[in-house]
Amino acid sequence: MNFTRWSARLPGTQRRAAARDDHSSVPAARAESVRPKTAPVPDETPATPAPAPGPSLDALPAEEILGRLPAPVALLHGPEHRITYVNDAYAAAFGPRPCGVPAAEAMPELAELSLLPLLDQVLRSGTPRTVKSRKVLAGNSYTVTCTPVAIGDARGAGGAAGEAGVLVYATDVTDHAEAAERLRASERRHRETAVTLQRSLLPQDLEQPDDLRIAATYQPGGTDAAVGGDWYDVITLGAGRTALVIGDVMGRGVRAAAVMGQLRTAVRAYARLDLPPHEVLQLLDVLASEIDASQIATCVYAVHDPNEGHLVHASAGHLPILVCDEDGTVRRAAEPTGPPLGTGGWVHTSGTIALPPGSTAVLYTDGLVERRGEDIDEGVASLERALSGAKGSPQVVCDRLIRSQGVTAEHDDDVAVLVVQHPARTGTSAELFHNASLELLGGIEAAPRARAFATGVLTSWRFPMELCDLGVLAASELVANSLQHGTPPMRLGLRRTDRRLIIEVTDGDDHLPRRRRAEPADEAGRGISIVATIASSWGSRRTPGGGKAVWCEFTLPE
Numbered sequence: 001m002n003f004t005r006w007s008a009r010l011p012g013t014q015r016r017a018a019a020r021d022d023h024s025s026v027p028a029a030r031a032e033s034v035r036p037k038t039a040p041v042p043d044e045t046p047a048t049p050a051p052a053p054g055p056s057l058d059a060l061p062a063e064e065i066l067g068r069l070p071a072p073v074a075l076l077h078g079p080e081h082r083i084t085y086v087n088d089a090y091a092a093a094f095g096p097r098p099c100g101v102p103a104a105e106a107m108p109e110l111a112e113l114s115l116l117p118l119l120d121q122v123l124r125s126g127t128p129r130t131v132k133s134r135k136v137l138a139g140n141s142y143t144v145t146c147t148p149v150a151i152g153d154a155r156g157a158g159g160a161a162g163e164a165g166v167l168v169y170a171t172d173v174t175d176h177a178e179a180a181e182r183l184r185a186s187e188r189r190h191r192e193t194a195v196t197l198q199r200s201l202l203p204q205d206l207e208q209p210d211d212l213r214i215a216a217t218y219q220p221g222g223t224d225a226a227v228g229g230d231w232y233d234v235i236t237l238g239a240g241r242t243a244l245v246i247g248d249v250m251g252r253g254v255r256a257a258a259v260m261g262q263l264r265t266a267v268r269a270y271a272r273l274d275l276p277p278h279e280v281l282q283l284l285d286v287l288a289s290e291i292d293a294s295q296i297a298t299c300v301y302a303v304h305d306p307n308e309g310h311l312v313h314a315s316a317g318h319l320p321i322l323v324c325d326e327d328g329t330v331r332r333a334a335e336p337t338g339p340p341l342g343t344g345g346w347v348h349t350s351g352t353i354a355l356p357p358g359s360t361a362v363l364y365t366d367g368l369v370e371r372r373g374e375d376i377d378e379g380v381a382s383l384e385r386a387l388s389g390a391k392g393s394p395q396v397v398c399d400r401l402i403r404s405q406g407v408t409a410e411h412d413d414d415v416a417v418l419v420v421q422h423p424a425r426t427g428t429s430a431e432l433f434h435n436a437s438l439e440l441l442g443g444i445e446a447a448p449r450a451r452a453f454a455t456g457v458l459t460s461w462r463f464p465m466e467l468c469d470l471g472v473l474a475a476s477e478l479v480a481n482s483l484q485h486g487t488p489p490m491r492l493g494l495r496r497t498d499r500r501l502i503i504e505v506t507d508g509d510d511h512l513p514r515r516r517r518a519e520p521a522d523e524a525g526r527g528i529s530i531v532a533t534i535a536s537s538w539g540s541r542r543t544p545g546g547g548k549a550v551w552c553e554f555t556l557p558e
Contacts, residue, residue, distance in 0.1 A: 072170040073170075075149070077163050081166065084165060093170075113144060201260060211497065232247075232418045241304065246300050248297060281338065298316055298319075298341070306495075312350055313351055313352070314336075314349065316337075316338050317341075319376075320380070322362045323362075358424035365417075383405060437491060446490070451476050458494070474503050475494070485511065486547075506543060514528070
């Protein structure tokens with residue numbers, strides 16, 4: 001085969017060698033005449049001889065070099081990319097190829113690698129191009145470099161002298177591609193495990209309190225982002241009160257999700273103690289340090305009391321709660337904000353923010369508002385503007401806030417959003433919600449007054465006779481317990497919703513009652529047991545003023 005020579009020439013080598021030969025032929029007498037007449041220095045360092053010239057690149061056999069390469073190599077020429085040469089490695093990988101035939105007809109592997117358009121670009125631009133890890137139908141993957149070359153002599157391949165060509169050099173990267181795919185598959189399984197764990201630890205069905213309407217959304221980060229530890233929860237505390245929680249564990253993957261699950265479980269347990277929000281965060285702070293000292297988390301814990309009309313909240317390094325009033329005005333929950341959970345040694349405090357009828361509160365994690373290169377306050381301000389114009393059900397508001405902040409399936413961080421609406425009820429809906437209260441001054445007349453008050457209120461609310469009798473009995477026992485063990489001021493409160501009757505008695509003593517078994521000879525100690533037996537649920541808590549509240553609930557018939 002008469003192989004095309006495409007390597008560069010190095011002219012002038014022989015002329016420089018001849019010039020060196022001419023210089024060495026200068027007569028010795030003339031050389032002596034130009035030497036200085038001083039005596040030679042015995043220790044003079046002799047001159048370093050000039051390096052011998054290397055061989056000319058013209059002498060390197062290109063065909064032999066390409067033939068010995070272990071990588072597939074093909075040389076194409078002309079606008080039709082006719083085959084000039086393929087080496088043995090190419091023939092072994094794809095089969096022998098006839099010279100002079102266009103590549104589009106005789107080299108289907110180039111089409112599988114999507115190289116035919118690239119060959120045209122290389123030929124036109126004269127610029128080398130490389131495609132990485134392309135797969136052929138046979139199963140192997142190749143990284144291919146296409147380099148423009150100048151064909152010096154293509155007579156043996158049917159080409160014309162001086163015609164442009166393309167050298168195709170392929171590297172088999174099958175092992176590397178398979179290792180990369182195994183790594184990607186492992187990362188996908190790890191991510192799917194973390195997402196599954198994360199979703200399983202979040203509440204599957206949100207509790208829906210009587211006085212609030214709630215919706216939540218959790219969206220994991222895109223495939224390039226590891227799952228974080230965002231969580232939320234809604235916990236009914238009894239007597240119409242509701243705890244709202246949202247938090248974010250710093251870190252990624254299964255570890256963050258596991259820590260999140262432990263914190264969420266702990267929050268539910270601490271919430272049952274009916275403690276103030278800042279005390280719940282104090283307990284969580286200690287627990288977070290014990291779970292993993294290297295992990296920290298942010299959290300907001302808030303409690304809604306329908307009788308008070310506001311949220312009592314405490315924050316551990318979390319973003320502020322936003323509340324949108326019925327007229328579209330958006331307010332941020334003010335300080336205090338304590339340090340994140342897990343830092344230890346700090347004292348958290350509680351604050352309040354009004355949540356009147358018709359308003360909407362939003363709790364969220366930083367993935368919703370934080371953007372690279374942008375101050376997080378700008379993100380919160382953007383969320384405020386979006387919340388101001390968001391109307392509809394809690395789920396509709398939730399979805400609109402997600403879209404307004406540009407959160408997509410490829411978002412680079414987890415996002416959790418909790419939307420809480422306190423609906424303004426009118427008409428027949430408002431008739432299902434009532435409150436009544438009586439201040440008790442103490443003395444022997446307090447119990448009869450409480451019974452008479454409860455009888456009149458429950459009758460006016462048109463409850464069945466059996467429920468009225470049970471309600472009056474429960475109110476009487478709670479008042480009697482407060483008269484015996486509590487201190488003034490005392491107050492009896494009755495509240496009805498569309499689903500339950502709530503009876504609550506408050507007094508000035510902070511010792512919480514407990515249910516105990518009374519002996520047959522005991523004259524007291526049966527009141528709380530009676531209430532626990534006839535009511536759907538009961539409980540007690542300390543009030544901010546230093547007293548306590550004891551309550552019970554009755555589920556209303558359908």
